[in-house]
Amino acid sequence: xxxxxxxxSGLYMGxxxxxxxxxxxxxxxxxxxxxxxxxIAILLCVFIILGAVLQGKYGLETLKSxxxxxxxxxxxxxxxxxxxxxxxxGKFNLPAxxxxxxxxxxxxxxxxxxxxxxxxAPAIMSSWILTPIGCILITLVLYPLFVLIFNxxxxxxxxxxxxxxxxxxxxxxxxAILNTxxxxxxxxxxxxxxxxxxxxxxxxxxxxxxNEAGAIWIGAISICIGVVTYGKKIxxxxxxTVGKDLxxxxxxxxxxxxxxxxxxxxxxxxxxxxxxxxxxxxxxxxAVGIIRKQLNKRSVRALRNxxxxxxxxxxxxxxxxxxIYFVVKMCGLS
Numbered sequence: 001x002x003x004x005x006x007x008x009s010g011l012y013m014g015x016x017x018x019x020x021x022x023x024x025x026x027x028x029x030x031x032x033x034x035x036x037x038x039x040i041a042i043l044l045c046v047f048i049i050l051g052a053v054l055q056g057k058y059g060l061e062t063l064k065s066x067x068x069x070x071x072x073x074x075x076x077x078x079x080x081x082x083x084x085x086x087x088x089x090g091k092f093n094l095p096a097x098x099x100x101x102x103x104x105x106x107x108x109x110x111x112x113x114x115x116x117x118x119x120x121a122p123a124i125m126s127s128w129i130l131t132p133i134g135c136i137l138i139t140l141v142l143y144p145l146f147v148l149i150f151n152x153x154x155x156x157x158x159x160x161x162x163x164x165x166x167x168x169x170x171x172x173x174x175x176a177i178l179n180t181x182x183x184x185x186x187x188x189x190x191x192x193x194x195x196x197x198x199x200x201x202x203x204x205x206x207x208x209x210x211n212e213a214g215a216i217w218i219g220a221i222s223i224c225i226g227v228v229t230y231g232k233k234i235x236x237x238x239x240x241t242v243g244k245d246l247x248x249x250x251x252x253x254x255x256x257x258x259x260x261x262x263x264x265x266x267x268x269x270x271x272x273x274x275x276x277x278x279x280x281x282x283x284x285x286x287a288v289g290i291i292r293k294q295l296n297k298r299s300v301r302a303l304r305n306x307x308x309x310x311x312x313x314x315x316x317x318x319x320x321x322x323x324i325y326f327v328v329k330m331c332g333l334s
Contacts, residue, residue, distance in 0.1 A: 006071040006209060009079035011222045014201040016082035017098050018048075018226020021197070023235040024261065024277040025189040028254030029182050030235055037232045043183070044190045044231075045224040051194025051269075052220035058272040059199030060206040060215055062124075063102065066117055067110030072333070073325065074204040080321040081105040081200070087316070088309050097276035097313050100128065102200045104317025109325045111318075124273055128310065131264055131275045132283030138260035139287035146256060150174070159292055160252045182251050185258040189277075192265035194220060199274045249285060253292070257284030282306055 022030075026040040069077070081101040088096030103124055110116025143160070150156030155174040157163050162174045201219035202210055210218065249257065261280035268275045286303070289295045 003071060003209065006075045007205065007218065009075045009077075009082065010202050010205055010218070011225075013078040013082040013098075013102075014219055014222025015226035015229070016085045017197055017201060018223040018228075019230040019234050020085055020096060020098065020226075021193055021277050022227055022231040024281040025193065025258060026186045027235050028249045028251060029186060030232075032251055034179060034182060034251055040186070041228050041231065043187055044227045047187045047190035048194035048223055048227070049220045051191035051196075052198040052216050052223075053194075055195035055266070055269050056198035056216050056219070057212055058269055059196065059274045060203050060212065062120060062272045063106065063199045063203030063274070064206050065120060066103070066106045067113070068115050069204050069208055071209060072328070073109045073113070074208065076325050076328070077102070077105045077109055077204045077321055078201075080108070080324065081317055084313060084317045084320065088313055092305075092309065096309055097128075097278050098197060098200045099124075099274040099276045100310065100314040101317040102203070102274070104314035104319075105321040106204065108318040108321030108323075112322055112325045112329060120273075127268060127273050127275045128279060131268070131279045132286070134264045134267075135257070135260040135280045135283030136287040136290075138263055139256050139284045140291065142259060143253075143256045143288065143291050146252075150177075153177075156252075161250060178251055178255065181255050182258075185255050185262065189258045189262040189265075192262040192269065193277055194223070195269035196265040197223075197274055197277070203274075249288065253285075253288040257281060257288055260284040260287070276310075278306075279310065 022040065022044055026035065026044065029035045030037060030040055067073075081098065081104075084101040084105070085096045085098050088101075107116050107121075147156065147158070147160040150160050151158070153173070155163055155166060155170045155177070162171055164171075166174070198216060198219045199206075201222060202215040206212070206215045258281070261277060261284050264280050264283075265275060265277060282303075286295075
């Protein structure tokens, strides 16, 4: 029974992910007061659990293969990755990548133990580039398509926003359709998050301390705890960078960006590679800015800071885990 105390940092990792990632899914719906936080938290928890249970298993094998783990190394890995995410998001207000933090932490300890397996590193690292690019391309297709649909219905202008010259009935219809779309997109995004990022929470424990069912349920529940306890506060902070500084997202723009994010994340979930919801959302958001010609100097600064966050997140995770585990090993505690 005492061996399960090693899971504490895994729970911390899940909590960190639950704190950081709601902003990527329902952030715009929250800051525009489309939905109350209580409603958002319920939807997130339900669909994160569904995604984890139905498709979360695929990424577990990938993280397991990066380096062999002991209870101690798994504990340090999860602790370092979670701390890295919280520092990047909480201290610097940047959309940090849980997947990058976990990858860096695993490799750091693997280097100390000389058992790091780099065979899947190219696929994982290429996803850091392909994820935002994929979301850009999907959004560039989806956005004009939804604009066309809304225009055919006579309820939107050329940008897909509410037609202010429309009748009260048309405006009401637009609001009802868009609100429904934002909710459905957010639910899909939460499902994709649970399916894709579950491995970041309990993947290092899979095959040693936890079986598949244990890894899935413990990981999903810990993410939900993060959502309901601290997700609201971090959402306020991170959305300043992604939803305001990068591009001023409207509910219609967010609707398209979140759908693109969810599609890319679910594709990678099936492949078995955990990817970053932050990177995915930034890609979709940039595409919205390109279409609407909203990118400016402020956008460039926000994008630069975001890219710096993506560069330093895996480096920080690797350096911290290497240093901590090296000291532990030198003290003969491993």
